[in-house]
Amino acid sequence: AAAQAAAWLAGGGLPDPEAGLKWGYMEGATDYLFEEREPSPGVAYVRLVPVLRAEPTGHDLIDELLREPRSWRWDGHGESMDWWPAVLPSHREVVAVNYLPHLLYQWNHAGVYPPYLEALCQADGPVGDATAIALAYFLSTDAERGVPLLLRMAARGDLPAAAVGRQLTHLIRRAGHQTRPVVAALAVAAREGAYEQVWEILRAMLPGLLPGExxxxxxxxxxxxxxxxxxxxxxxxxxxxxxxxxxxxxxxxxxxxxxxxxxxxxxxx
Incomplete structure:
Protein backbone atom coordinates (compact mmCIF):
# COMPACT_ATOMS: atom_id res chain seq x y z
CA ALA A 1 0.00 0.00 0.00
CA ALA A 2 2.85 2.39 0.82
CA ALA A 3 4.54 1.68 -2.52
CA GLN A 4 1.25 2.29 -4.35
CA ALA A 5 0.71 5.59 -2.53
CA ALA A 6 4.29 6.68 -3.28
CA ALA A 7 3.85 5.89 -6.97
CA TRP A 8 0.56 7.80 -7.03
CA LEU A 9 2.17 10.85 -5.39
CA ALA A 10 5.10 10.69 -7.80
CA GLY A 11 2.61 10.78 -10.66
CA GLY A 12 1.16 14.08 -9.50
CA GLY A 13 -0.98 13.01 -6.58
CA LEU A 14 -4.35 14.52 -5.87
CA PRO A 15 -5.79 17.18 -8.19
CA ASP A 16 -7.74 19.91 -6.46
CA PRO A 17 -11.29 18.60 -5.94
CA GLU A 18 -14.39 20.74 -6.28
CA ALA A 19 -14.94 21.90 -2.72
CA GLY A 20 -17.22 24.41 -1.07
CA LEU A 21 -20.63 24.72 0.55
CA LYS A 22 -24.27 25.59 0.12
CA TRP A 23 -26.60 27.11 2.70
CA GLY A 24 -29.64 25.04 3.60
CA TYR A 25 -32.42 24.88 6.15
CA MET A 26 -35.20 22.61 7.32
CA GLU A 27 -38.81 23.71 7.05
CA GLY A 28 -41.38 21.30 8.34
CA ALA A 29 -39.77 17.94 7.67
CA THR A 30 -38.18 18.93 4.38
CA ASP A 31 -34.67 20.10 3.60
CA TYR A 32 -34.22 23.07 1.26
CA LEU A 33 -31.38 25.15 -0.09
CA PHE A 34 -31.46 28.94 0.06
CA GLU A 35 -30.60 29.02 -3.63
CA GLU A 36 -33.82 27.11 -4.36
CA ARG A 37 -36.22 29.14 -2.24
CA GLU A 38 -36.12 31.55 0.67
CA PRO A 39 -37.38 30.19 4.01
CA SER A 40 -40.65 31.24 5.55
CA PRO A 41 -40.49 33.71 8.47
CA GLY A 42 -39.56 32.03 11.72
CA VAL A 43 -37.41 29.24 10.27
CA ALA A 44 -34.60 29.00 12.79
CA TYR A 45 -32.53 25.93 11.93
CA VAL A 46 -30.12 26.59 9.10
CA ARG A 47 -27.22 24.36 8.16
CA LEU A 48 -24.14 24.25 5.98
CA VAL A 49 -24.26 21.66 3.19
CA PRO A 50 -20.77 20.41 2.28
CA VAL A 51 -19.78 20.18 -1.37
CA LEU A 52 -16.87 17.86 -2.18
CA ARG A 53 -16.45 16.15 -5.52
CA ALA A 54 -13.19 14.45 -6.50
CA GLU A 55 -12.23 12.09 -9.27
CA PRO A 56 -11.72 8.57 -7.89
CA THR A 57 -8.07 7.76 -7.39
CA GLY A 58 -8.42 3.98 -7.41
CA HIS A 59 -7.06 3.82 -3.87
CA ASP A 60 -9.86 3.01 -1.45
CA LEU A 61 -8.42 4.71 1.62
CA ILE A 62 -7.61 7.90 -0.27
CA ASP A 63 -11.05 7.93 -1.88
CA GLU A 64 -12.57 7.54 1.57
CA LEU A 65 -10.85 10.77 2.63
CA LEU A 66 -12.43 12.53 -0.35
CA ARG A 67 -15.98 11.36 0.26
CA GLU A 68 -18.44 14.24 0.55
CA PRO A 69 -19.34 14.67 4.25
CA ARG A 70 -22.91 14.46 5.39
CA SER A 71 -24.47 17.76 6.36
CA TRP A 72 -25.87 16.22 9.55
CA ARG A 73 -23.73 15.09 12.47
CA TRP A 74 -24.41 12.43 15.05
CA ASP A 75 -23.12 11.37 18.47
CA GLY A 76 -19.39 10.80 18.39
CA HIS A 77 -19.04 12.31 14.94
CA GLY A 78 -16.13 14.74 14.70
CA GLU A 79 -14.18 13.68 17.76
CA SER A 80 -10.86 13.64 15.85
CA MET A 81 -11.20 16.70 13.64
CA ASP A 82 -7.88 18.11 14.86
CA TRP A 83 -6.15 15.44 12.72
CA TRP A 84 -7.57 16.68 9.43
CA PRO A 85 -4.95 19.37 8.64
CA ALA A 86 -2.14 16.85 9.12
CA VAL A 87 -3.88 14.33 6.89
CA LEU A 88 -4.40 16.74 3.96
CA PRO A 89 -2.00 19.65 4.52
CA SER A 90 -1.92 20.55 0.82
CA HIS A 91 -5.71 20.63 0.40
CA ARG A 92 -7.00 22.86 3.17
CA GLU A 93 -10.31 23.60 1.46
CA VAL A 94 -11.09 19.88 1.63
CA VAL A 95 -10.26 19.98 5.35
CA ALA A 96 -12.54 23.01 5.82
CA VAL A 97 -15.39 21.19 4.06
CA ASN A 98 -15.15 18.44 6.68
CA TYR A 99 -15.49 21.06 9.42
CA LEU A 100 -18.77 22.42 8.06
CA PRO A 101 -21.26 20.10 9.83
CA HIS A 102 -19.73 21.08 13.17
CA LEU A 103 -19.33 24.83 12.76
CA LEU A 104 -22.63 26.59 13.43
CA TYR A 105 -23.98 24.63 16.40
CA GLN A 106 -21.23 23.64 18.79
CA TRP A 107 -22.91 23.11 22.14
CA ASN A 108 -22.92 19.54 23.50
CA HIS A 109 -21.09 18.32 20.41
CA ALA A 110 -17.61 18.27 18.97
CA GLY A 111 -16.94 21.72 17.55
CA VAL A 112 -14.52 23.65 15.37
CA TYR A 113 -12.01 25.55 17.51
CA PRO A 114 -9.50 28.32 16.73
CA PRO A 115 -6.49 25.95 16.64
CA TYR A 116 -8.16 24.11 13.75
CA LEU A 117 -8.37 27.34 11.79
CA GLU A 118 -4.78 28.19 12.73
CA ALA A 119 -3.75 24.87 11.17
CA LEU A 120 -5.66 25.78 7.99
CA CYS A 121 -3.81 29.09 7.85
CA GLN A 122 -0.50 27.24 7.99
CA ALA A 123 -1.51 24.71 5.33
CA ASP A 124 -1.46 25.03 1.55
CA GLY A 125 -3.75 24.68 -1.38
CA PRO A 126 -6.65 26.69 -2.76
CA VAL A 127 -9.05 28.43 -0.41
CA GLY A 128 -12.71 29.11 -1.01
CA ASP A 129 -16.04 29.42 0.73
CA ALA A 130 -15.45 26.60 3.24
CA THR A 131 -12.24 28.16 4.56
CA ALA A 132 -13.86 31.59 4.33
CA ILE A 133 -16.83 30.70 6.50
CA ALA A 134 -14.58 29.20 9.17
CA LEU A 135 -12.70 32.49 9.35
CA ALA A 136 -15.94 34.49 9.16
CA TYR A 137 -17.39 32.49 12.05
CA PHE A 138 -14.50 33.37 14.36
CA LEU A 139 -14.46 37.01 13.26
CA SER A 140 -18.10 37.09 14.35
CA THR A 141 -17.86 35.08 17.58
CA ASP A 142 -14.25 35.33 18.80
CA ALA A 143 -12.55 38.36 17.28
CA GLU A 144 -9.60 38.11 19.65
CA ARG A 145 -8.65 34.87 17.91
CA GLY A 146 -10.17 35.58 14.51
CA VAL A 147 -8.47 38.89 13.71
CA PRO A 148 -4.88 37.57 14.03
CA LEU A 149 -5.80 34.72 11.70
CA LEU A 150 -7.19 37.18 9.16
CA LEU A 151 -3.98 39.20 9.41
CA ARG A 152 -1.85 36.07 8.97
CA MET A 153 -3.68 35.02 5.83
CA ALA A 154 -3.59 38.56 4.49
CA ALA A 155 0.18 38.71 5.04
CA ARG A 156 0.62 35.42 3.18
CA GLY A 157 -1.51 36.67 0.31
CA ASP A 158 -4.03 33.82 0.53
CA LEU A 159 -6.98 35.48 2.26
CA PRO A 160 -10.24 34.79 0.31
CA ALA A 161 -11.47 38.28 1.16
CA ALA A 162 -14.54 38.44 -1.07
CA ALA A 163 -15.66 34.98 0.08
CA VAL A 164 -15.20 36.02 3.73
CA GLY A 165 -17.39 39.06 3.07
CA ARG A 166 -20.15 36.98 1.49
CA GLN A 167 -20.11 34.44 4.28
CA LEU A 168 -20.18 37.13 6.97
CA THR A 169 -23.33 38.51 5.37
CA HIS A 170 -24.88 35.04 5.33
CA LEU A 171 -24.00 34.50 9.00
CA ILE A 172 -25.74 37.78 9.84
CA ARG A 173 -28.75 37.43 7.56
CA ARG A 174 -29.33 33.68 7.78
CA ALA A 175 -27.80 32.50 11.05
CA GLY A 176 -28.63 35.46 13.30
CA HIS A 177 -25.09 36.64 14.05
CA GLN A 178 -24.75 40.23 15.21
CA THR A 179 -23.42 42.91 12.87
CA ARG A 180 -21.67 45.11 15.41
CA PRO A 181 -19.01 42.56 16.55
CA VAL A 182 -18.19 41.86 12.90
CA VAL A 183 -17.71 45.54 12.09
CA ALA A 184 -15.59 45.99 15.22
CA ALA A 185 -13.38 43.03 14.28
CA LEU A 186 -12.89 44.33 10.75
CA ALA A 187 -12.04 47.79 12.11
CA VAL A 188 -9.26 46.28 14.25
CA ALA A 189 -7.89 44.33 11.27
CA ALA A 190 -7.91 47.48 9.12
CA ARG A 191 -6.04 49.49 11.74
CA GLU A 192 -3.49 46.68 11.99
CA GLY A 193 -2.65 47.21 8.32
CA ALA A 194 -5.03 44.93 6.41
CA TYR A 195 -7.18 47.80 5.15
CA GLU A 196 -7.02 46.69 1.51
CA GLN A 197 -8.26 43.22 2.43
CA VAL A 198 -10.89 44.63 4.79
CA TRP A 199 -12.15 46.83 1.97
CA GLU A 200 -12.53 43.74 -0.25
CA ILE A 201 -14.47 42.04 2.57
CA LEU A 202 -16.74 45.04 3.05
CA ARG A 203 -17.27 45.49 -0.67
CA ALA A 204 -18.61 41.93 -0.80
CA MET A 205 -20.65 42.41 2.39
CA LEU A 206 -22.42 45.68 1.74
CA PRO A 207 -24.92 44.64 -0.98
CA GLY A 208 -26.44 41.98 1.29
CA LEU A 209 -25.90 43.74 4.60
CA LEU A 210 -27.36 47.19 4.01
CA PRO A 211 -31.10 47.79 4.40
CA GLY A 212 -33.24 46.40 1.64
CA GLU A 213 -36.76 47.19 0.54
Missing part, protein backbone atom coordinates in the same frame (compact mmCIF):
# COMPACT_ATOMS: atom_id res chain seq x y z
CA UNK A 214 -38.96 47.96 3.53
CA UNK A 215 -36.02 48.25 5.94
CA UNK A 216 -34.70 51.39 7.59
CA UNK A 217 -31.01 52.06 8.27
CA UNK A 218 -29.95 51.54 11.86
CA UNK A 219 -26.83 52.34 13.82
CA UNK A 220 -25.03 49.16 12.75
CA UNK A 221 -25.65 49.96 9.09
CA UNK A 222 -24.15 53.40 9.72
CA UNK A 223 -21.11 51.92 11.44
CA UNK A 224 -20.57 49.51 8.52
CA UNK A 225 -20.73 52.24 5.89
CA UNK A 226 -18.52 54.53 7.98
CA UNK A 227 -15.85 51.83 8.21
CA UNK A 228 -16.22 51.11 4.48
CA UNK A 229 -15.70 54.80 3.66
CA UNK A 230 -12.63 54.94 5.90
CA UNK A 231 -10.92 51.83 4.53
CA UNK A 232 -11.85 52.66 0.93
CA UNK A 233 -10.10 55.98 1.43
CA UNK A 234 -7.02 54.34 2.96
CA UNK A 235 -6.90 51.79 0.14
CA UNK A 236 -7.55 54.45 -2.53
CA UNK A 237 -10.33 52.21 -3.76
CA UNK A 238 -12.55 52.86 -6.74
CA UNK A 239 -15.18 50.97 -8.66
CA UNK A 240 -18.87 50.16 -8.57
CA UNK A 241 -20.99 51.78 -5.88
CA UNK A 242 -23.47 49.42 -4.14
CA UNK A 243 -27.05 50.26 -5.14
CA UNK A 244 -28.20 51.04 -1.59
CA UNK A 245 -25.22 53.32 -1.02
CA UNK A 246 -25.88 55.11 -4.29
CA UNK A 247 -29.59 55.54 -3.55
CA UNK A 248 -28.97 57.13 -0.16
CA UNK A 249 -26.04 59.18 -1.46
CA UNK A 250 -28.25 60.77 -4.12
CA UNK A 251 -31.12 61.44 -1.73
CA UNK A 252 -31.66 64.65 0.19
CA UNK A 253 -31.59 62.87 3.53
CA UNK A 254 -29.38 64.43 6.21
CA UNK A 255 -28.90 61.39 8.46
CA UNK A 256 -25.40 60.23 9.29
CA UNK A 257 -26.04 57.07 7.26
CA UNK A 258 -26.79 59.17 4.17
CA UNK A 259 -23.73 61.37 4.77
CA UNK A 260 -21.46 58.33 5.04
CA UNK A 261 -22.99 56.89 1.88
CA UNK A 262 -22.08 60.11 0.11
CA UNK A 263 -18.55 59.95 1.45
CA UNK A 264 -18.15 56.36 0.22
CA UNK A 265 -19.63 57.18 -3.18
CA UNK A 266 -17.30 60.14 -3.56
CA UNK A 267 -14.27 57.94 -2.85
CA UNK A 268 -15.34 55.21 -5.26
CA UNK A 269 -16.14 57.56 -8.12
Missing amino acids: GERPNVTHTEAVTLAADVATWAKAGGEVPATVSAYAMSKRTSRFARECRRLRTQLT
